[in-house]
Amino acid sequence: MSAIGTETIEGFGPSGVTAQSTRDRLRAGSVGVLLAALASIPLVANDYWLNAVLIPFLIMSLTALGLNLLMGYAGQASLGSGGFMSVGAYATYNLLLRLPELPLPVSLLLGGIISGLVGVVAGLPSLRIKGFYLVASTLATQFLLEWLFNQYGWFSNYSTSSSISAPRLAFLGHDLSSPAGRYLLTLATVVVVTAVAARLVRSQTGRTWMAIRDMDTAASVIGIPVSAGKLKAFFVSSLVIGIAGALWAFAYLGTVDARSFNLDRSFQIMFAIIIGGMGSIRGNFLGAAFMIFLPIQLDHLGSGVFGGAVDPGQLENFQKALFGALIVWFLIKEPRGLAALLSRAWTQLVSRINR
Amino acid sequence: MSGPILQLRDVSLSFRGIKALNALSFEVACGEICALIGPNGAGKSSLLNIINGVYRADSGSVTFNGEQFIRIRPAHAAHLGVGRTFQHNALFRHLSVLDNVLAGLIRHSRTTLVEHAFGIGRDRRETREFNRWADEIIGFLDLTGHRDTVVGTLPYGVQKRVDLARALVGRPSLLLLDEPMAGMNQDEKSEMSRLILGTNARLGTTIVLIEHDMSVVMGLSHHVVVLDYGRKVGDGSPEQVRKNPDVIAAYLGTAH
Amino acid sequence: MSFFIETLVGGLLAGVMYSLVVIGFVLVFKASGVFNFAQGSMVLCAALTFVTLRDKGIDFWLAALITLAVMVLIAIAVERVVLRPLVNRPQITLFMATLGVSFVIEGLAQIVMGASVHELDLGIVDTPIEIGGVQVSQFDLVAAGTAGILVVALSIFFNRTRVGIALRAIADDPQAALSIGIRLQTLWQIVWGVAGFVSLVAGLLWGARQGVQFALTLVVLKALPVLIIGGFTSITGAIVGGLIVGAGDSLAEIYLGSLLGGSVSTWFSYVLAVAFLLVRPAGLFGEAPIERI
Numbered sequence: 001m002s003a004i005g006t007e008t009i010e011g012f013g014p015s016g017v018t019a020q021s022t023r024d025r026l027r028a029g030s031v032g033v034l035l036a037a038l039a040s041i042p043l044v045a046n047d048y049w050l051n052a053v054l055i056p057f058l059i060m061s062l063t064a065l066g067l068n069l070l071m072g073y074a075g076q077a078s079l080g081s082g083g084f085m086s087v088g089a090y091a092t093y094n095l096l097l098r099l100p101e102l103p104l105p106v107s108l109l110l111g112g113i114i115s116g117l118v119g120v121v122a123g124l125p126s127l128r129i130k131g132f133y134l135v136a137s138t139l140a141t142q143f144l145l146e147w148l149f150n151q152y153g154w155f156s157n158y159s160t161s162s163s164i165s166a167p168r169l170a171f172l173g174h175d176l177s178s179p180a181g182r183y184l185l186t187l188a189t190v191v192v193v194t195a196v197a198a199r200l201v202r203s204q205t206g207r208t209w210m211a212i213r214d215m216d217t218a219a220s221v222i223g224i225p226v227s228a229g230k231l232k233a234f235f236v237s238s239l240v241i242g243i244a245g246a247l248w249a250f251a252y253l254g255t256v257d258a259r260s261f262n263l264d265r266s267f268q269i270m271f272a273i274i275i276g277g278m279g280s281i282r283g284n285f286l287g288a289a290f291m292i293f294l295p296i297q298l299d300h301l302g303s304g305v306f307g308g309a310v311d312p313g314q315l316e317n318f319q320k321a322l323f324g325a326l327i328v329w330f331l332i333k334e335p336r337g338l339a340a341l342l343s344r345a346w347t348q349l350v351s352r353i354n355r
Numbered sequence: 356m357s358g359p360i361l362q363l364r365d366v367s368l369s370f371r372g373i374k375a376l377n378a379l380s381f382e383v384a385c386g387e388i389c390a391l392i393g394p395n396g397a398g399k400s401s402l403l404n405i406i407n408g409v410y411r412a413d414s415g416s417v418t419f420n421g422e423q424f425i426r427i428r429p430a431h432a433a434h435l436g437v438g439r440t441f442q443h444n445a446l447f448r449h450l451s452v453l454d455n456v457l458a459g460l461i462r463h464s465r466t467t468l469v470e471h472a473f474g475i476g477r478d479r480r481e482t483r484e485f486n487r488w489a490d491e492i493i494g495f496l497d498l499t500g501h502r503d504t505v506v507g508t509l510p511y512g513v514q515k516r517v518d519l520a521r522a523l524v525g526r527p528s529l530l531l532l533d534e535p536m537a538g539m540n541q542d543e544k545s546e547m548s549r550l551i552l553g554t555n556a557r558l559g560t561t562i563v564l565i566e567h568d569m570s571v572v573m574g575l576s577h578h579v580v581v582l583d584y585g586r587k588v589g590d591g592s593p594e595q596v597r598k599n600p601d602v603i604a605a606y607l608g609t610a611h
Numbered sequence: 612m613s614f615f616i617e618t619l620v621g622g623l624l625a626g627v628m629y630s631l632v633v634i635g636f637v638l639v640f641k642a643s644g645v646f647n648f649a650q651g652s653m654v655l656c657a658a659l660t661f662v663t664l665r666d667k668g669i670d671f672w673l674a675a676l677i678t679l680a681v682m683v684l685i686a687i688a689v690e691r692v693v694l695r696p697l698v699n700r701p702q703i704t705l706f707m708a709t710l711g712v713s714f715v716i717e718g719l720a721q722i723v724m725g726a727s728v729h730e731l732d733l734g735i736v737d738t739p740i741e742i743g744g745v746q747v748s749q750f751d752l753v754a755a756g757t758a759g760i761l762v763v764a765l766s767i768f769f770n771r772t773r774v775g776i777a778l779r780a781i782a783d784d785p786q787a788a789l790s791i792g793i794r795l796q797t798l799w800q801i802v803w804g805v806a807g808f809v810s811l812v813a814g815l816l817w818g819a820r821q822g823v824q825f826a827l828t829l830v831v832l833k834a835l836p837v838l839i840i841g842g843f844t845s846i847t848g849a850i851v852g853g854l855i856v857g858a859g860d861s862l863a864e865i866y867l868g869s870l871l872g873g874s875v876s877t878w879f880s881y882v883l884a885v886a887f888l889l890v891r892p893a894g895l896f897g898e899a900p901i902e903r904i
Contacts, residue, residue, distance in 0.1 A: 077703050129888050132646045132706045136835050137888060140881035151873045196472050203471035203478065204457075204464055204485075211447045211458045218445035221407055222521060223433025223462030232468055263832075267710070274707060279449070313726055317718045324714025331708045332696045 038187055042180035050179040051252075053292065058186045059247045060288035064272040065197055065281065066240030071270070072278030073201055074233035075213025076126050080138035081241050082265035083122075083145035086258055088115040088242025089249035090155045093256050097157060104171045108189065108246055115242020116235040118145075123234030127227045130216075142263055149258040156256065169250055182251040189247060193240055198281050200236065209233050210279075241269075271323060275330055277337025286338040295319055359418075360385040360529055360561050361406070366415035368401055368585075375401045377585040378415070383529075383578070388555050388562045390572045393582035399565045400442055402582070403531045406563075407432040407439050419529065433462055438527030440518040442534045442565070448507035452498055452517050455506055456489040459521040492524045496550055512543040516550070523554060530554070532564035536571060544568065548575055573597070617745050618861050624751035626857015627758045631816060632834040633841065633849040634761060635809040640843045642778050642802040645694060646706045649713035650810060651831025656720045657682050657807075657814030658823040662729040675811070682807030685716065690803045695796065717828060726825060731818040754816045761812060762846055765805075774801055836884035842894025851895060856880045 042050065067081050092111030095102060102110070122141040126134050149155050169176040169185065176185050200206055208229040211219040220226045249256040268291060276287020302315045334341050359382040368376040376398045383389045391399045404410040406417060408427040416423050419435060427435075447455050464485075470478040493499055496516050501509060506517055515535055522530060535551065536544045548571060554560050566572050572579060572593070579596040581589030589595075589602035596602055632654060639647045660681050664674035693708050735753050739746045769775035778798055780787070817827055833856070841852025863879040887894070 077706075125885055125889060129892050131701075131703050133839065133888055133892065135703075135706070136839055136881070137885045139832070139835065140878060140885045143878035143881055147873070147875070147877050151871070199474055200468075200472045203474075204461060204466060204482070205468055205471040207450070207454055207458055208461055210450055210454075211461075214447035214449055215445050217409065217429075218441060218447075219458070220429040221409065221433065221439050221441075221445075222459050223430050223525065224458060225430060225462070236468070236472075270707070270710075314722055317721045317726070319718070321715045321718025321722070324711040324716075324718060327711030327714070328693055328708050331700075331704055331711070332693070335700075335704065 047179045057292045062244035064284035070237035074209035078138040079266045080141040081269040082261040083142040084238040084241040085245025086261035088245035092246035112239040112243040116239030119234040119238020277339030280339035283339035362418040387577040389578040390576035397582040398585040436528035438522035438530040459524040622858040622861030626853040627755040630853030631813040635806045648709040651828040652713040652716040653810035654814040655827040657811040658818035683804040686803035686807040729823040733819045836880040839884040842896040845896030848896030
């Protein structure tokens with residue numbers, strides 16, 4: 001048995017980068033309808049739905065997208081996502097605090113870029129090591145960042161409590177601090193970032209990443225810049241995760257708290273892409289939906305069916321075991337996740353209708 | 356055929372004390388097809404790995420196109436114009452044939468991450484250009500019918516041709532083929548031979564190949580180098596090598 | 612100076628505790644190439660089962676025996692249900708699967724046996740004794756002794772018994788071993804069983820030291836740097852890696868921690884491990900594979 005993981009991660013979504021133009025147009029149309037529907041949700045949904053369900057779902061999708069670029073497309077596994085979220089959150093917080101004249105989108109983007117640069121540094125070991133050795137080194141990043149933000153008060157503006165309240169969110173004179181405002185801010189960010197990411201993975205950069213993922217030795221032999229490709233993947237991935245971290249702090253929690261970006265968060269994000277589908281853009285949304293809705297459903301089940309007789313701690317244990325079992329099930333039965341499962345179901349449905 | 360494009364001088368390599376190559380020297384002339392033959396474990400693949408930088412030689416030197424080195428990074432070798440196919444399947448198996456071939460062009464890319472992300476600047480023109488080059492090679496190697504198929508699902512013989520297309524699309528001046536016909540039937544072999552000869556004749560690519568089938572080697576190559584246990588035991592035209600008693604003893608006599 | 616030595620010795624002995632967990636990793640990795648993240652939850656599960664049985668008034672040795680049986684059953688179940696269907700899949704997939712397994716074990720163990728903190732008394736007195744002017748924890752000495760015995764026993768097992776020799780053959784060349792009729796799956800089950808036993812020993816010692824609680828699973832996160840420094844395939848490496856991490860951690864806590872103004876133990880061993888990785892990717896005692904293309 002080889003001691004160093006030489007294989008790539010398996011299980012990826014539809015891989016053809018090109019030649020799907022008719023399907024593309026169809027897809028673009030349905031995406032447009034979906035967007036219109038999503039944008040009009042605040043007209044009908046109540047604050048609970050926006051605050052507790054839709055906003056975290058969208059942000060979780062964005063973090064999943066970030067990790068998926070790195071892990072699903074470029075084949076570099078990471079458990080540092082929580083850490084990168086915290087870099088984005090603290091960087092954006094300090095930008096809003098110290099440079100209040102910057103417009104909100106600029107602060108968000110700069111926060112993301114700072115997170116991306118930290119990601120590049122964290123990705124340096126990937127030039128020498130692979131597989132779970134790399135996972136271990138991303139754990140080093142995770143723990144170091146957690147410690148850093150707890151340790152040094154400058155990052156949280158010497159706030160006495162461990163959590164600090166977020167500055168007011170506003171853009172072009174519009175106050176965005178209402179649930180609907182925060183939802184629209186999140187939605188707009190997620191849409192823009194997803195559109196760019198979807199373009200990126202179909203470009204030369206995406207091809208470079210997938211080549212590294214599928215067979216890195218061959219990639220370097222045919223002249224693909226493997227090291228640069230890996231570092232770019234770390235940069236873009238951490239940038240996206242950083243923006244998601246800032247949104248998590250400002251648009252969801254309303255506070256910057258290092259504890260909400262701990263290792264459990266990193267696990268959760270990795271689970272979201274395993275369940276949703278690695279190497280698939282759609283998979284991120286499916287996986288995130290799963291991670292957000294399942295616990296809510298279980299809570300309802302716990303309090304509804306069993307009339308609150310179930311101890312919440314037990315429910316949490318059950319949820320944990322269930323997620324673990326699902327991870328194992330997906331890895332064994334469908335390594336390409338819900339995305340592949342759904343597209344297969346769709347093809348079957350279409351063929352049945354046509355018959 | 357002019358002067359040597361590739362010269363190896365006293366190249367040695369060992370793994371954990373076991374000598375894979377022992378003070379090996381030979382030359383490959385520009386424009387020729389040179390076959391490396393020898394029994395399994397003779398060090399043929401290791402030799403290719405040294406030429407394009409996957410392994411580092413313990414001693415000796417390699418001169419390619421007048422540039423001398425002991426250790427070269429694989430990416431640098433590719434940039435100098437060394438192309439390579441692999442003995443075991445080393446394609447990007449989740450990608451389509453077209454994407455595999457396009458990957459062979461990445462080293463010629465002049466565009467940046469930002470251009471890719473937003474589809475701005477030179478990105479669109481380069482994409483069009485690369486697609487045209489890739490389609491040309493795909494046509495040349497009779498792969499048009501498989502253009503958009505994921506390579507992992509293709510039959511083995513076709514995958515070998517995709518590997519060749521991926522190496523060829525970047526227009527290398529030296530092409531290393533590691534057992535391009537392994538596992539093929541007679542028809543596939545003659546088809547592959549035709550493609551290799553065509554590449555050599557039409558594109559002027561110098562080719563170094565490893566092959567076990569002697570009839571293929573004799574029909575294809577201008578120059579044959581015979582290895583046995585990391586040493587060179589024969590070097591010359593196919594006719595000279597066929598008559599060399601050392602070669603017959605070391606290889607032809609035992610293997611066939 | 613004596614403070615330095617005391618810190619060092621304390622760290623070294625704590626490091627041996629990590630080694631105890633790491634040995635379980637190494638066994639499984641050697642035999643099946645799986646990085647078993649669930650080893651930490653197996654430690655928790657063993658300790659929890661044992662304490663629950665003891666609380667019910669079951670005799671010490673009987674409880675140990677039942678726990679061992681439970682652990683071996685879990686190990687065999689994991690091998691059958693999870694690893695067998697994943698044979699020939701990339702290592703990182705197997706790693707993620709064991710991550711899933713660890714969640715299942717943790718969740719189920721706490722559903723069945725509760726999540727409250729249990730005391731675990733092994734009857735080892737923990738009054739520090741003085742050796743050559745240095746205060747040493749008796750408990751740590753016992754733990755170190757146990758680790759030593761375990762290592763010797765496992766070495767004998769691997770070098771002298773038929774099963775051990777077959778295992779080494781498999782680690783060397785799985786295909787060749789299979790072709791001469793070694794039954795891979797039986798061997799894997801044996802190894803996973805032994806790993807279950809090792810987690811029982813580790814669970815008892817860690818449980819007695821920290822109390823049996825969920826935090827025991829965090830031991831796995833401490834064990835990872837040890838594994839990386841020592842190499843994934845060497846039991847000697849597990850011990851040496853444990854000593855390095857233990858000593859490094861406690862010295863860094865005292866000297867580096869005061870410099871940076873805070874606890875550095877959460878990340879220090881990881882940074883140390885990454886530094887080792889960059890210099891020696893296969894670990895101190897591991898062997899780097901030759902990449903063939």
